[in-house]
Amino acid sequence: MTIDTSSYRRKMRSKQARVNLVPLIDVIFTILIFLMVTSSFQVAADSSAGKPQVSQSSGSSEYYLFPVTGLKTVTVNGVDMSKDIRNSAIAIHTQVIDEGEIIIKPKEGSIIITTPAGMSPDKAVNIPST
Known part of the structure; x- marks a missing residue:
């Protein structure tokens, strides 16, 4: 009796070779759900909207440089202060950074600042000093 090896x-x-992707996707989603359920998230103790704290700043400067590409206008409490722009940057007082409001609009090339009272x-x- 001969063995037919050619057939x-x-x-x-x-x-x-066929790969069935359904079990692979099921395993990946199971691992993802496990990681999401077992993860723990903590809320920051102080939510200061991203402003640096006094202890986080380095240096003793009274003004900090804010460079914005294509900066054209700076408005402070409705007053145009664009004359202070040098090389697409402006120096802003630390008290404004800590207590005021700064809105940067890079597409328009403008900064709108609301200062603290007084x-x-x-x-x-x-x-800005160079």
Whole structure:
């Protein structure tokens, strides 16, 4: 009795390897759900909207440089202070950073600043020192 190896070879060559992705996707989603359920998230103790705290700042400067590409206008409490712009940057007082509001609109090339009570627009911004 002879063994027909040629038909066996043809049969093996004609079969394509098939990968079933459904179990793989099920395993990945199971791992993802496990990681989401077992993760623990903590809320920051002080939510200061991203403003640096006094202890986080380095240096003793009274003004900090705010560079904005294509900066054209700076408005402080409705007063145009664009004359203080140098090289697309402006220096803003630390008290404005801590207690005021700064809105940067990079697409328009403008910064809108609201100072704390009692601060003049001339003191809020300054010409950057080079």
